[in-house]
Amino acid sequence: MVRNNIFDVIVVGAGSMGMAAGYFLAKRGVKTLLIDSFDPPHHNGSHHGSTRIIRHAYGEGSQYVPLLLRAQVLWEQLEKESNTTLFEKTGVLGIGPRDSAFINETIESANTHGLPLNVMSSTEMMEKWTGLNVPNHFVGCYEPLSGILYSEKCIEVYRELALNYNASYLPHTNVVDIQGEEDRVSIKTNSGDYYAKKVIVTAGAWTSKLLHSLELPLQPTRKTFAWFETKTDEYTMTNFPAFFFDAEEGKYYGFPNMNGDGLKIGRHDGGKKINPDDEKEPFGIDPADEGDVRQFLNVYMPNASGALKDGKVCMYTLTPDEHFIVDHHPIDENIIIAAGFSGHGFKFSSVMGEVLSQLAIDGETEHDISLFRLNRFIH
Numbered sequence: 001m002v003r004n005n006i007f008d009v010i011v012v013g014a015g016s017m018g019m020a021a022g023y024f025l026a027k028r029g030v031k032t033l034l035i036d037s038f039d040p041p042h043h044n045g046s047h048h049g050s051t052r053i054i055r056h057a058y059g060e061g062s063q064y065v066p067l068l069l070r071a072q073v074l075w076e077q078l079e080k081e082s083n084t085t086l087f088e089k090t091g092v093l094g095i096g097p098r099d100s101a102f103i104n105e106t107i108e109s110a111n112t113h114g115l116p117l118n119v120m121s122s123t124e125m126m127e128k129w130t131g132l133n134v135p136n137h138f139v140g141c142y143e144p145l146s147g148i149l150y151s152e153k154c155i156e157v158y159r160e161l162a163l164n165y166n167a168s169y170l171p172h173t174n175v176v177d178i179q180g181e182e183d184r185v186s187i188k189t190n191s192g193d194y195y196a197k198k199v200i201v202t203a204g205a206w207t208s209k210l211l212h213s214l215e216l217p218l219q220p221t222r223k224t225f226a227w228f229e230t231k232t233d234e235y236t237m238t239n240f241p242a243f244f245f246d247a248e249e250g251k252y253y254g255f256p257n258m259n260g261d262g263l264k265i266g267r268h269d270g271g272k273k274i275n276p277d278d279e280k281e282p283f284g285i286d287p288a289d290e291g292d293v294r295q296f297l298n299v300y301m302p303n304a305s306g307a308l309k310d311g312k313v314c315m316y317t318l319t320p321d322e323h324f325i326v327d328h329h330p331i332d333e334n335i336i337i338a339a340g341f342s343g344h345g346f347k348f349s350s351v352m353g354e355v356l357s358q359l360a361i362d363g364e365t366e367h368d369i370s371l372f373r374l375n376r377f378i379h
Contacts, residue, residue, distance in 0.1 A: 002168045002194075007033045009360045010187055010196040012175050012210065013203030015040050016151070016346050017338050019158040020353025021200055021360075026165035030361060033194060034162065035187065037206070039171035041152035049225055049312055051255050051264065052151045053242045054347035055092050057117050057143050059102035060322070062109035063371050067351050069113075070367065074350035075149065082157045090147040090237055090256060095125070095132075095140045095300075096246030103246055106141050118142040129241075131234030131303050148242050148255060151346055158353070175203075178210055180332035198360040200336045205276035205317040207339040216325065217377050218340055220276045221316045224289045225266030228297065229306030235263045244268070245300065252296050262309040263301070265293045268343060276315060283311035316342035319377070324348075326355060326372040336360060337374065 009025050011018045014036035025032040054072065058064045079086045096103040110117035119141050122134035134140070163169060170191070177188040178199060185199040203210055205220035234240060240256040251268040258264075274280070283289050290308055297305035319325060319340035329335035336359050338352060345352075351367065358365040 002033065002170055004168075005192060005194045007031050007168070007194065007196040009033075009198045009200065010035065010185070010194055011200045011202060012178065012187065013201065013206070014159070014169070014171075015202065015204055016155060016349040017341060017352045017356065018200065018202035019155050019162065020349045021202065021338075021356040022167050022353075023158045023162040023165070024353045024357035025360065026162045026167035028357065028361060030357075032162070032167040033170065033196070034167055035170045035173050035175060035189065035194070037172070037174050040159065041155040049264075049314060050150065050152060050261075051258070052149045052346040053092055053146075053244070053253060053255070054087070054149050055094075055106075055143060055146050055244075057106045057110035057113075057115045057141065059094065059106040059109070059246075060344055061105065061371070062112045063368070065109050065113045065115070067348060067367060070354070071348050071351040074354065075154070078154070078157060078350065082161065084153065084157055086150050086154050086157065088148045088150075088237065088258075089145065091142060091144045091241040092146040093125070093129070093140055093142045093241045093243045094246070095134060095138055095243065097137055097248075098139050100246045102251075103139060103141060110141070110143070116144055118144070129234070129239075131232065131240060131301055133300055133302060142241065146242075148258075149347060154349070175210060178335065180329070180334055185332070185334050198334050198336065200338065200356050200360055202338045202356070204339070204342070205315050207317070207337065211329070211337065214330070214378060216337075216339065217320050218317050218325075220274050221271035221318060221342075222274045222280065222313060223266065223271050223316050224283050224311060224313050225264060226283070226290060226293055226311040227262035227264050227309040228294070228304055229309055230257050230263050231303045231306050235301070235304050245296075247296070247300070249296060249299075252293070262306075263297075263304040265297060265304075267292055267296075271316060274315070280313050283313050318342060321376070324372045325374055325377075326352065326369045327374040328359070330374060330378055333363075
């Protein structure tokens, strides 16, 4: 129950970035309202599936590295504050051809920022991790200090702490309209109207619909991932790292067998464009949902291609260049937009919570977010 309808900051979309922003705002004593159409963590967006990789040496661009290092610090601080395990230091192994731009940018970003990264030949990788089958012309880059985040648990902790810091929360509430007024923003919902000095819109796949006049270039895409029984213990969390492949067949990522759940595998590229309001086609309706990742395992990790244990569907919401959008609304400075994170964004949600809270409270952030400016799409 929300007893008031006037706030300092309203966060529209309380998923990964939104819930983190709510935590940082409330912790600074800001009167905060979080609104979400569902009740995060949930299975309707992009954050479910238990786990996400956090890498520091970054194939998407070395500009991300300072944000990643800050994100890692904030995740570890959150673990201490909540007394909850949120991060597993499994290491992360990237594999691809010697001429892979992604692999080479990963190596370059490690060199630029002085990050520990072990570049390995295919023979060295297969000696260290016997569950791998790697072509001779592939190289690996192993980052020992990175690993895995428990994504849904992270959101649960942020929610609990935000509420402890007196944030208000409206789950199962649909935002119908967002309108800037002279010195505030009004939020019209299916349960009433709310007002704030600042509004942060972090609504994932629904962001472009809520801010339809901007025609944001955000494309929701159906993605799938699956867990497979492993035929040996070569792939357990103590023996095997999280991984990503830039292979000829496509870009794949995965996780070791954690707690007996099976090895988790997904494909990063490709996917079917969707409307986020349409009912999602369940896993397995397309034979490629299982077939694609199983074919990958048969080639590169044959002992992990056991029985299918589970499969899930989620959404990526991507910009054309696959970099994020984090910026003030081009017309109304009281509206802050954060979108386009899917595919590689979850690991940043801790630092993005800090960034968004600073933008809302201070009007600027100490972090370099110039890569994410909206004017690259809207002039």
